Amino acid sequence: MNTTEEFAGQVVTDMSATLSGVMTSLGNKLGLYKAMAFAGPLTSQQLADKLSLAERYVREWLNNQVAGQYLQYHKNDKTYELPDAYVPVLADPESPVFLVPALEVAASLWHDEEKLQAVFQTGEGIPWGAHHHRLFCGSESLFRPGYKTFLVNDWIAAMDGVLEKLEHGALVADIGCGHGASTIVMANAFKHSKIYGFDNHAESVKTANERAQLESTNHNVTFEIKDAQSYPTTGFDLVCFMDCLHDMGDPVGAAEHALKSLKPGGSLLLVEPAAGNGVEDNINPVSRLYYAASTAVCTPCSLSQDVGLALGAQAGHQRLSEVLQQAGFIQIKQIAQTPFNIIIEAKCP
Structure with a gap:
């Protein structure tokens, strides 16, 4: 992109997408x-x-969607x-590529813009719980379909002997569980195992308990208000960090x-956002999305903690592996990847 006019065209495209995000929501x-x-x-x-x-509002909305190529228009009638191929992305909440909930996250960032301006100037952080509530529901809705699709049959199945342990009965800790989407997926899949979800955000733990009751999984799942360094060391077979380790002050x-x-x-x-190991590896739309979320949510969350x-x-595989090595883990390897996540397994010495 070499000219001012070309770059202005890109910015107009971005502004159009920003405004049209409200229409998609x-x-x-x-x-x-x-x-x-x-x-x-x-x-x-x-x-x-x-x-x-x-009808008049519907017609204007439809025209916006045609202009953005989300819908097709047949001028004769x-x-x-x-298009059928777009249904999983826009209309199927169970699809792993159902992306509309990301707009709830975006909405929360606009609500928190003044807080973000302040921390840019002070270098301080913003705790997870201090963000607008649309962040919490948006994050749950965005991550849950992927967990339901991949967590058991792809990610846990790719681990060394873990699937068999959980099928026979094991203890599992899901750290930073939020609203419990991943915790409940595991509780549903492994009826003989006991699954614990820990999170330091009281409102999220309350919601997680409500979700478990709705799905009738509360017989083998327990949610507690605990941070990543205060839950019991009671001898778990599996510990999970689902899209949360990078948010922690002391990973x-x-x-x-x-x-x-x-x-x-x-x-x-360890499930983390998909990323290469350097900025030069992350020049793409997914990384652009993640860098924005990281600037507004993940980095402030970490900086608000010890x-x-x-x-x-x-962070990428290399940096995450360094964190796990420093903590004492061995046999650290990437076992799976999706367009949105990298999945890493590590073992006790």
Whole structure:
């Protein structure tokens, strides 16, 4: 991109996407995408009638979606169509590529903009719980489909002997569990195992207990308000850090505590945002998204805690391995990768 005009075009594209993100969120919350999924071409009136919405607003929303190439427009009969291939991304909450909840995270950042301006000037942090509440629900909704799709059959299955342990009955600790999405997936999959979810955010633990009751998994899952260095070292077979180690002020200390809490031969499962090992490896849309979240959420979260190592959401395999090695883990290896995550296994000495 060599000219001012070309760069201005990129910025206009970004601004268009930013404003249209509100339209995408509305499309999800009003059920517009779901109503169009596999329904074929629809007029604006037909779609409005299906959802008891005002046609004029629906028509303008549809035109925005066509302009952004989220929908197809058939000019001969003035109908609009959601391509089948787009349904998993826009209309299926169980799909691992259902990306609309990321807009809740984006909304929370706008709410917190003044806080971010302040920490840029002071160098201080922002605790996780001090962010706007849309961050918490958005993060849960964004991560949960991936956990449901990959956690058991791909990630745990790729670990050395761990799947068999959990099937027969084991103790598992899910650190930084948030609303319990990953904890509940494991509790549902491994009925003979006892799964503990630990998080230092009281409101998230409350929500996690509510989620467990809704799914009737509370017989083998327990949630407690504990941080990454205060939960019991009672001899776990598996300790998990799901998209959270980089948020911690002292990730080395958290990993050391995990090592102490594992039985001999126990394993650690580390799930982190996908990233290369250097900035030059991370020039892509996914890393751009993660660097933004890291600037606004992950780095301030770490800096609000003791040590404040501030790994950031794009630490990469090499830096994460160094943290685990410093904590005393051995046999550290990447066992899986998705477009959004890298998955690392580590063993006790």
